[in-house]
Amino acid sequence: MRLGVLDVGSNTVHLLVVDAHPGARPLPAHSHKAELRLAELLDGDGAIGFEGVDRLIAVVKEALVAAEDKGVEDVLPFATSAVREASNADEVLTRVAEETGVRLQVLSGADEARLTFLAARRWFGWSAGKLLVLDIGGGSLEVAYGMDEEPVAAVSLPLGAGRLTASWLPGDPPDPADLRALRRHVRAEIGRCVGDFSRHGTPDHVVATSKTFKQLARITGAARSAEGLYVERRLARRALEEWVPKLAAMSTRERAELPGVSEGRAGQLPAGALVAEAAMDLFGVDQLEICPWALREGVILRRLDHLPT
Numbered sequence: 001m002r003l004g005v006l007d008v009g010s011n012t013v014h015l016l017v018v019d020a021h022p023g024a025r026p027l028p029a030h031s032h033k034a035e036l037r038l039a040e041l042l043d044g045d046g047a048i049g050f051e052g053v054d055r056l057i058a059v060v061k062e063a064l065v066a067a068e069d070k071g072v073e074d075v076l077p078f079a080t081s082a083v084r085e086a087s088n089a090d091e092v093l094t095r096v097a098e099e100t101g102v103r104l105q106v107l108s109g110a111d112e113a114r115l116t117f118l119a120a121r122r123w124f125g126w127s128a129g130k131l132l133v134l135d136i137g138g139g140s141l142e143v144a145y146g147m148d149e150e151p152v153a154a155v156s157l158p159l160g161a162g163r164l165t166a167s168w169l170p171g172d173p174p175d176p177a178d179l180r181a182l183r184r185h186v187r188a189e190i191g192r193c194v195g196d197f198s199r200h201g202t203p204d205h206v207v208a209t210s211k212t213f214k215q216l217a218r219i220t221g222a223a224r225s226a227e228g229l230y231v232e233r234r235l236a237r238r239a240l241e242e243w244v245p246k247l248a249a250m251s252t253r254e255r256a257e258l259p260g261v262s263e264g265r266a267g268q269l270p271a272g273a274l275v276a277e278a279a280m281d282l283f284g285v286d287q288l289e290i291c292p293w294a295l296r297e298g299v300i301l302r303r304l305d306h307l308p309t
Contacts, residue, residue, distance in 0.1 A: 001019075001020065001021060001073050001074065002017065002018070002019055002020075002029065002070070002071050002072050002073050003017070003018055003019075003020055003026070003072065003073065003074055003075075003076065003300055003303065004016070004017045004018075004063075004067040004070070004072035004074070004075040004076065005018070005075075005076045005078075005296045005299050005300055006060070006063055006067075006075055006076065006077040006078070006102065006104075007078060007080070007295065007296050007299075008038070008056065008060070008077070008078065008079040008080070008082075008083060008104055009038075009079075009080050009082070009137060009138055009139075010037070010038055010039035010080060010081055010082040010137055010138025010139035010140075010160055010162050010163065011035065011036070011037055011038075011039065011137070011138035011162055011211075011264075011265070011268075012033050012034060012035050012036060012138075013033065013034050013036050013056070013059045013060065013063060014031070014032070014033040014296070015030075015031070015032040015033070015063040015066055015067060015075075016028065016030075016031055016296045016300075017029045017030035017031070017032075017066075017067065017070045017072055018300055020300060020304055021304070021307075022304050022305070022307050025122075026297065026300050026301070026304070029070065030066070030070045032062070032063055032066040034059045034062065034063075035264045036052075036055060036056060036059060037138070037162060037264075038052060038056070038082035038083065038086075038138075038139075039081070039082045039138045039139045039160060039162035039163045039166065040162055040163075040165075040166045041082075042082070042086060042166075045087055046085070046086060046087040047086055047087045047088040048082070048083070048086045048088060048092055053091075053092055053095055053096075056092070056096065057095065057096055057099050057100060060077075060096060060100045060102055061099075061100055064100065064101075064102065074303075075102070076105075076299055076300070076303055077102045077103065077104050077105065078104060078105045078106070078107050078299060079093075079104040079105070079106050079107070080106075080107055080112055080137065080139065080140070080295070081109065081112075081137065081138075081139030081140040081156070081158070081160060081163075082138065082139045083104065083106055084106050084107070084108070084109075085139070085158075089106065093106070108156070109140055109142065109155070109156020109157075110154050110155070110156060112135075112137075112140070112142050112156055112295055113133075113135070113142035113143065113144040113151065113154035113155060113156055114144060114150065114151055114154050114298075115295055115298030115299055115302060116133060116135045116142055116144065116209055116294050116295045116298050117131065117133045117144035117146065117149075117150075117151045117154065117298070118149050118150075118298045118301055118302065119209070119291070119293035119294055119295065119296075119297040119298035119301060120133045120207050120209065120291045120293065120294075121146075121148075121149050122149075122293070122297075122301055123291050123292065123293045123297075124205060124207065124291070128204060128205040128207075129147070129203075129204030129205060130145070130146070130147050130200075130201065130202075130203045130204045130205070131144075131145065131146060131147075131151075131203060131204070131205050131206075131207060132144075132145045132197070132203035132205070132206045132207070132283065132285070133145070133151075133206075133207055133208070133209065133291070134206070134207070134208045134209075134213070134276075134279050134280075134283075134288070135208065135209045135210045135213075135294060135295070136159070136160065136161055136208075136210045136212040136213060136272050136275050136276060136279075137160045137161075137210060137212075138160045138161060138162035138163065138268070139158070139160035139162060139163045140156045140157060140158055140159065140160045140163070141156070141157045141159040141160065141190075141275055141279065142154070142155070142156050142157075143155050143157070143193065143197065143279070143283075145197050145200055145203060146200075152200055153196055153197050153200060155193050155196070157189050157190065157193070158189070159186055159189055159190070159275050161212050161265075161268035161269070161271045161272035161275065162268050164182060164186070164268075164271040164274075164275070165267060165268045165270075165271045168181065168182040168185070168271065169182060169270060169271055172251055172252050172267070173248060173249055173250055173251050173270075174248060174270055176248075179248050179270065179274070182271065182274060183274055183278070186274050186275050186278045187278045187282065190275075190278050190279055190282050191282055194282050194283060197283065198283075202284075205289070206283075206285045206287075206288040206289070207288055207289050207290070207291040208235065208276075208288050208289075208290055208291065209290070209291045209293070209294035209295075210294060211262075211265060212265070212268070212269070212272035212273075212275075212276065213235060213276060213288075213290060214233075214260070214290055215260050215261050215262075215265065215269065215272075216235055216240060216243070216269075216272070216273060216276055217233050217234065217235040217290050218233075218259055218260030218261070219243060219258050219259060219260060219261065220235060220236065220239040220240060220243060221239065222234060222235065222290065224259070224260065225260070229292045232289065233289065233290040234287055234288065234289050234290070235276075235280075235287065235288055235290065236286065236287045237277070237280045237281065237285060237286050237287065238286075240273065240276060240277050240280065241277060243273065244270075244273045244274065244277055247269050247270045247273050248270045248273075252266045252267040253266075255267075255269050
């Protein structure tokens with residue numbers, strides 16, 4: 001069947017269309033995305049403003065047209081931290097449902113971590129052993145660990161690159177004092193949960209998903225996306241540590257000229273790099289591998305698991 005996953009994330013609204021059936025890997029057929037940056041549209045009360053909701057509704061309508069054009073049989077719509085944590089989440093969900101017919105399923109942070117972990121497990125297989133999975137989104141950082149398809153430890157922290165940039169780094173380039181304050185905040189937040197994971201033992205394989213990690217891997221020398229999904233891509237902590245101060249000293253325009261860095265994400269890269277560096281350091285990770293599959297694929301795989309064979 002042809003499935004569509006409508007992901008209302010903190011940075012983008014992304015429709016991924018795949019051809020899939022139980023027991024087979026989902027094959028991407030079409031991708032439609034629009035940058036919305038909901039994590040940056042929250043007002044002082046933590047609500048998504050009227051203009052932001054209007055833009056969200058317009059983008060969802062566009063995605064539905066794209067899904068129909070591509071012959072999608074079933075759309076799986078979900079929202080993550082930006083909608084989940086908005087003070088007017090119920091109002092936003094009601095308006096989206098009334099004006100588009102789409103009832104967004106709001107995933108909890110733990111659900112995000114578990115579904116992303118499932119995608120990574122299916123990608124790397126059982127031979128990868130105990131997996132530690134890291135995912136930096138626009139609104140949150142997810143960490144999950146386990147031996148099976150269901151992690152034994154999973155946590156979501158409010159350390160997304162978009163959220164932190166909007167709240168902590170107003171300058172372009174960011175002020176060094178703001179960067180130091182953010183670094184302390186990020187490390188304190190991650191440090192609180194490290195013990196919950198370390199008691200399960202050392203992972204056999206550490207992987208990362210998300211655009212932030214992919215961009216950081218690319219600027220430190222990983223292969224281009226054009227070389228295909230199956231090329232191994234790694235990110236070394238030492239290389240990342242060398243790039244963190246360089247990224248912080250650049251303007252958004254300068255970062256956007258780096259290989260693999262999109263213009264829309266360039267402003268968030270210093271915050272994302274601080275989170276990645278802290279996570280790798282505090283979890284004792286010298287090197288990790290980039291996983292092409294993430295939350296959207298996890299949602300698809302879970303849906304396929306529940307289809308009759």
